[in-house]
Amino acid sequence: MSLKSKLHEIKESFKGKKMAPAFNALHTFLYTPNEVTHNGTHIKAVDDLKRTMNTVIIALVPCLIFGIFNAGYQHYLAQGMIEAADGFLGASFWTWDNFEIGAWTILPLVVVSYGVGLLVEFIFAVIKGHEVEEGYLVTGMLVPLIVPVDIPLWMLAVAVVFGVVIGKEVFGGTGMNILNPALTIRAFLFFAYPTWMSGDKVWVHGAVERDQMIAAGQTNLDAISGETILGTYAQNGVTNYDYWDMFWGIIPGSVGETSKFLIIIGAAFLIFSKIGSWRIMLSTVIGALAMGLIFNAVVDAGIITESSKFYGLMDVPFWQHLIIGSILFGAVYMATDPVSAAQTNKGKWIYGFLIGFISIMIRVFNPAYPEGVFLAILLMNVFAPTIDHYVVQGNVKKRMKRLKVKAA
Amino acid sequence: MSKDIRIKKGLDIKLIGEAQHELDQSPMSEYYSVRPEDFHSIIPKLVAREGTTVKAGETLFYNKANESMKFVAPVSGEVVEVERGPKRRIDAIKIKAAATQEHLNHGKFDLGNATAASVKEHLLASGCWPFIKQRPYDVIANPDNTPKAIFVSAYASAPLAADLDFTLAGKESELQAAVTALGMLTEGQLHVSVGKKANSPLAGLNGITLHKVSGPHPSGNVGTQINKIDPVNKGETVWTVAAQDLVIIGELLLTGNFNPQRTIAFVGSGVSKPRYIQTIAGAQVSSFLLKDGVEKGSNQRVISGNVLSGKQINEDGNLDYYSNIVTVIPEGDDYEFFGWNKPVFDKISPSRALTFSWLTPNKKYDLDTNTNGEHRAFVVTGNYENYFPLDMYPMQLLKACMYQDLDEMEALGMYEVAPEDFAITEFMCVSKQPHQKIIREGLDLMLKEIG
Numbered sequence: 001m002s003l004k005s006k007l008h009e010i011k012e013s014f015k016g017k018k019m020a021p022a023f024n025a026l027h028t029f030l031y032t033p034n035e036v037t038h039n040g041t042h043i044k045a046v047d048d049l050k051r052t053m054n055t056v057i058i059a060l061v062p063c064l065i066f067g068i069f070n071a072g073y074q075h076y077l078a079q080g081m082i083e084a085a086d087g088f089l090g091a092s093f094w095t096w097d098n099f100e101i102g103a104w105t106i107l108p109l110v111v112v113s114y115g116v117g118l119l120v121e122f123i124f125a126v127i128k129g130h131e132v133e134e135g136y137l138v139t140g141m142l143v144p145l146i147v148p149v150d151i152p153l154w155m156l157a158v159a160v161v162f163g164v165v166i167g168k169e170v171f172g173g174t175g176m177n178i179l180n181p182a183l184t185i186r187a188f189l190f191f192a193y194p195t196w197m198s199g200d201k202v203w204v205h206g207a208v209e210r211d212q213m214i215a216a217g218q219t220n221l222d223a224i225s226g227e228t229i230l231g232t233y234a235q236n237g238v239t240n241y242d243y244w245d246m247f248w249g250i251i252p253g254s255v256g257e258t259s260k261f262l263i264i265i266g267a268a269f270l271i272f273s274k275i276g277s278w279r280i281m282l283s284t285v286i287g288a289l290a291m292g293l294i295f296n297a298v299v300d301a302g303i304i305t306e307s308s309k310f311y312g313l314m315d316v317p318f319w320q321h322l323i324i325g326s327i328l329f330g331a332v333y334m335a336t337d338p339v340s341a342a343q344t345n346k347g348k349w350i351y352g353f354l355i356g357f358i359s360i361m362i363r364v365f366n367p368a369y370p371e372g373v374f375l376a377i378l379l380m381n382v383f384a385p386t387i388d389h390y391v392v393q394g395n396v397k398k399r400m401k402r403l404k405v406k407a408a
Numbered sequence: 409m410s411k412d413i414r415i416k417k418g419l420d421i422k423l424i425g426e427a428q429h430e431l432d433q434s435p436m437s438e439y440y441s442v443r444p445e446d447f448h449s450i451i452p453k454l455v456a457r458e459g460t461t462v463k464a465g466e467t468l469f470y471n472k473a474n475e476s477m478k479f480v481a482p483v484s485g486e487v488v489e490v491e492r493g494p495k496r497r498i499d500a501i502k503i504k505a506a507a508t509q510e511h512l513n514h515g516k517f518d519l520g521n522a523t524a525a526s527v528k529e530h531l532l533a534s535g536c537w538p539f540i541k542q543r544p545y546d547v548i549a550n551p552d553n554t555p556k557a558i559f560v561s562a563y564a565s566a567p568l569a570a571d572l573d574f575t576l577a578g579k580e581s582e583l584q585a586a587v588t589a590l591g592m593l594t595e596g597q598l599h600v601s602v603g604k605k606a607n608s609p610l611a612g613l614n615g616i617t618l619h620k621v622s623g624p625h626p627s628g629n630v631g632t633q634i635n636k637i638d639p640v641n642k643g644e645t646v647w648t649v650a651a652q653d654l655v656i657i658g659e660l661l662l663t664g665n666f667n668p669q670r671t672i673a674f675v676g677s678g679v680s681k682p683r684y685i686q687t688i689a690g691a692q693v694s695s696f697l698l699k700d701g702v703e704k705g706s707n708q709r710v711i712s713g714n715v716l717s718g719k720q721i722n723e724d725g726n727l728d729y730y731s732n733i734v735t736v737i738p739e740g741d742d743y744e745f746f747g748w749n750k751p752v753f754d755k756i757s758p759s760r761a762l763t764f765s766w767l768t769p770n771k772k773y774d775l776d777t778n779t780n781g782e783h784r785a786f787v788v789t790g791n792y793e794n795y796f797p798l799d800m801y802p803m804q805l806l807k808a809c810m811y812q813d814l815d816e817m818e819a820l821g822m823y824e825v826a827p828e829d830f831a832i833t834e835f836m837c838v839s840k841q842p843h844q845k846i847i848r849e850g851l852d853l854m855l856k857e858i859g
Binding site for chain 2: 034048052131273279402
């Protein structure tokens with residue numbers, strides 16, 4: 001008996017039972033179901049939600065792989081064991097050693113994120129008796145990419161449970177949520193465990209451990225400092241990284257967000273495959289540049305001087321805001337989440353622009369939380385339905401006007 | 409006056425099995441059925457009980473809400489069975505065709521001295537009224553209203569649609585009689601849309617406003633054309649008549665006989681020789697299905713209508729009252745290994761997510777009835793708009809229907825739409841939502857609550 005007919009039999013035996021959604025979720029991963037249309041359209045286009053989500057995951061894989069190498073690279077570099085890599089193809093970057101230690105740090109994050117998240121999804125699907133929806137496939141991939149490398153796994157697990165339950169399931173599951181679940185998870189981590197989410201110790205694998213060893217009295221060790229560029233600027237410091245390092249991504253930061261180069265490639269893939277909204281991506285970038293220009297103008301006008309604590313970030317040339325921090329990652333993979341974003345095309349322009357604008361504003365004005373992107377996106381998630389409401393009202397008004405012209 | 413309508417948003421779904429311009433005469437079917445469900449929202453009051461002998465054009469039942477609206481027999485013969493469903497709902501009235509066909513003659517209609525009232529009365533009594541539909545609600549027109557305009561689409565853009573230029577050729581006199589009569593029913597204009605490059609027999613008619621349509625499907629849907637020409641506002645009514653039904657109306661007016669003969673397109677990849685067939689509304693499809701058609705015992709879906717909005721019927725089913733096309737496509741009741749992530753070349757996709765139909769825009773596809781995925785909540789946004797030419801927000805309207813907010817449905821343009829307008833968005837819906845059903849239920853709710 002072939003695998004196909006065997007699985008079909010098992011599916012039939014589960015029919016009507018409580019565990020059916022759990023089995024079906026696994027089954028449909030292997031085989032698209034034998035479901036046929038009834039009335040309505042008798043044929044359907046090939047795209048389904050799984051394919052859509054899968055496309056986003058494909059676009060994220062390069063970021064993940066790069067993140068793995070970068071975790072190892074930052075670890076060894078901070079310990080002074082390797083030379084700094086020269087550019088994207090630098091010899092000391094793409095090494096087996098880097099990969100090994102990176103994989104050992106980051107793959108557990110991926111496993112915990114998917115394992116815990118999907119478990120929650122399965123439980124909800126079985127309790128509520130609906131099929132397991134694919135929303136978490138992307139969320140589960142995003143979460144490990146937007147956290148610091150050394151985040152303890154139990155914290156991640158707690159945050160994932162919180163994010164999936166409060167961020168999504170209480171609203172009715174995939175398609176009904178107001179906030180982006182991945183960002184809800186990050187926000188939870190940020191506010192619940194701030195020491196693990198910011199500062200200069202969390203971005204490089206081993207830095208915290210090293211600190212603890214020094215505190216325990218080992219004097220022959222130097223502390224590892226792995227401050228992000230944003231952190232440096234926020235303290236009016238001067239960074240040692242050049243623009244190309246930032247662009248290629250060989251800098252400390254959250255796991256998957258550092259390589260702007262690979263993010264741009266992912267964005268190109270998403271736009272080409274028509275899965276990601278180019279309107280949101282483009283307008284977010286425009287919004288960020290606009291805010292950057294305003295700050296530059298303020299500095300040029302002499303309103304803010306070097307003595308100000310905002311000077312460091314305000315003085316950053318406007319275009320550099322795009323290659324530091326996670327603004328690009330947020331614009332491409334987070335802001336474009338179709339459920340929590342604005343849903344009308346006009347609305348998407350406004351929504352994206354405001355995300356970019358507010359991201360840079362938070363980044364500059366709130367040195368305690370230099371990474372404002374996730375807060376800006378969450379804020380705009382909340383306002384997206386309002387934006388849509390006014391856009392749709394425009395169409396409604398047009399229809400009303402048509403009636404009035406007739407009546408007059 | 410001729411106005412061009414250019415539709416940009418839409419999608420031509422190209423399928424294997426387009427009908428050749430070749431006409432076959434179908435043998436007379438043994439039985440003919442009239443199904444009240446074809447006349448949406450009509451509650452039938454049966455006249456011809458089992459055992460009655462009827463002539464073609466004789467009343468089978470009338471509309472309970474409006475007794476003057478008759479529904480008549482397509483052929484002469486004996487009513488052998490009235491199939492009933494739950495609560496004694498009439499499902500079908502089955503007529504065994506007589507060997508020699510007799511028509512009930514309603515008398516030649518004098519168009520010269522006709523008035524709106526006399527046209528209405530004649531069409532209602534003769535069984536031709538059900539061919540006139542109205543918007544809002546996409547139901548049979550209420551004869552008490554006067555529409556602001558009447559629309560006829562003589563351009564078919566749906567997949568594998570019958571080429572109306574072919575099926576209506578030579579019917580100019582019937583068409584002219586029908587549009588002359590219908591023109592009296594409206595204060596406004598009678599809009600007729602033809603294909604831009606077409607050589608339509610309707611183009612030369614008198615008393616019409618001609619529009620030339622071009623662009624991808626749903627450019628041929630009358631709903632699209634109404635939206636571009638003279639959209640329906642709150643409180644207004646427009647009527648629509650399918651071009652092929654004008655011929656039946658025309659013949660009635662000219663000869664007095666009700667003769668619902670149709671030239672149907674017999675199409676789809678399941679048909680060995682796709683072509684045109686002359687038959688009668690309500691005929692059993694088995695009367696023509698097997699000859700140069702469907703392989704016996706093959707796993708095929710037979711559809712009365714097109715693949716987007718037609719009705720699923722079985723091989724022993726009947727042509728419905730309005731269709732001028734029977735489509736046969738393979739059933740897709742099989743699993744596909746890794747169907748959700750492997751590259752796809754042989755199915756149509758609006759995206760490029762490892763799907764490659766964008767590379768071959770002119771390829772003809774052999775699509776089956778598989779849903780290609782499971783039903784989900786609305787997730788993806790912005791892609792319906794790319795294929796939806798009406799000036800409104802399709803997803804917002806669908807959601808308003810789902811949560812049954814009448815005010816919002818009205819504001820978002822529910823008066824203008826029919827289920828078929830949402831066929832193309834349903835086809836490409838990533839979440840596999842039943843758009844046409846949602847819209848139909850929304851329209852029914854409005855009809856019930858607002859009327």
